[in-house]
Amino acid sequence: MRLDRFLSNLPRFNRQDVRQLLASGRVRVDGQVNRDSHAEVRVFSRVELDDQVLQAGKAARYFMLHKPLGVVSATEHPEHRTVLDLLDETDKHELHLAGRLDLNTSGLLLITNDGQWSRRVTAPQGKQPKVYRVETEQPIDPACIEVFAQGLYFRFEDLLTQPAELQILAPRQARLTLYEGRYHQVKRMFGHFQNKVVGLHRLSMGAITLDERLCPGQYRALTAAEIACF
Numbered sequence: 701m702r703l704d705r706f707l708s709n710l711p712r713f714n715r716q717d718v719r720q721l722l723a724s725g726r727v728r729v730d731g732q733v734n735r736d737s738h739a740e741v742r743v744f745s746r747v748e749l750d751d752q753v754l755q756a757g758k759a760a761r762y763f764m765l766h767k768p769l770g771v772v773s774a775t776e777h778p779e780h781r782t783v784l785d786l787l788d789e790t791d792k793h794e795l796h797l798a799g800r801l802d803l804n805t806s807g808l809l810l811i812t813n814d815g816q817w818s819r820r821v822t823a824p825q826g827k828q829p830k831v832y833r834v835e836t837e838q839p840i841d842p843a844c845i846e847v848f849a850q851g852l853y854f855r856f857e858d859l860l861t862q863p864a865e866l867q868i869l870a871p872r873q874a875r876l877t878l879y880e881g882r883y884h885q886v887k888r889m890f891g892h893f894q895n896k897v898v899g900l901h902r903l904s905m906g907a908i909t910l911d912e913r914l915c916p917g918q919y920r921a922l923t924a925a926e927i928a929c930f
């Protein structure tokens with residue numbers, strides 16, 4: 701919400717008051733005097749007028765979880781344990797996932813209460829690389845490298861996938877970098893070559909890499925530098 705709207709929503713100020721308060725430099729947002737009526741006030745912003753706190757600002761929370769197999773990437777599920785069940789945090793209902801992994805995929809999952817941040821993480825225009833370690837049932841056909849780089853046609857969505865980078869590490873093991881996140885994308889890409897994915901693990905999203913110290917099911921808060929990656 702704009703700062704002037706935030707202030708004029710308070711019963712004691714009319715629009716004229718708000719203009720004066722801002723012009724006189726009495727309003728601070730996150731500790732800084734702010735005279736800009738268009739400045740953005742978020743639920744996480746601390747807003748002060750002189751020595752009064754108008755809004756304390758909610759704490760923004762950001763976590764990385766090493767998602768184990770068999771846990772669903774959702775905040776609620778009738779049958780399965782969800783990734784939120786793995787977090788020992790208060791007010792868990794305020795958290796949501798910045799991207800998902802299939803039930804039988806493990807690896808990096810980002811969880812937050814900051815909707816703007818998670819939209820940046822998942823925005824298709826952002827083209828943030830997501831890196832997966834893939835294990836397949838059959839040896840990987842080297843032709844996959846070129847086909848994945850050119851893009852594959854997905855009939856259901858009627859689209860061509862973004863160029864993806866495949867690095868074959870062993871006959872049945874590869875590292876795949878995607879710049880989007882379509883439904884079951886990795887499995888469908890290998891499915892095109894009649895090769896079943898039997899193991900899938902996400903190593904990184906953008907510049908955030910799964911912390912190797914986290915065992916499956918463990919999580920930690922992101923550092924300020926990690927948060928700033930998006």
Ligand code: URA
Nearest residue numbers: 802805884885886887
């Ligand atoms: N691609 C898949 O097929 N599954 C995932 O969980 C992630 C990417």
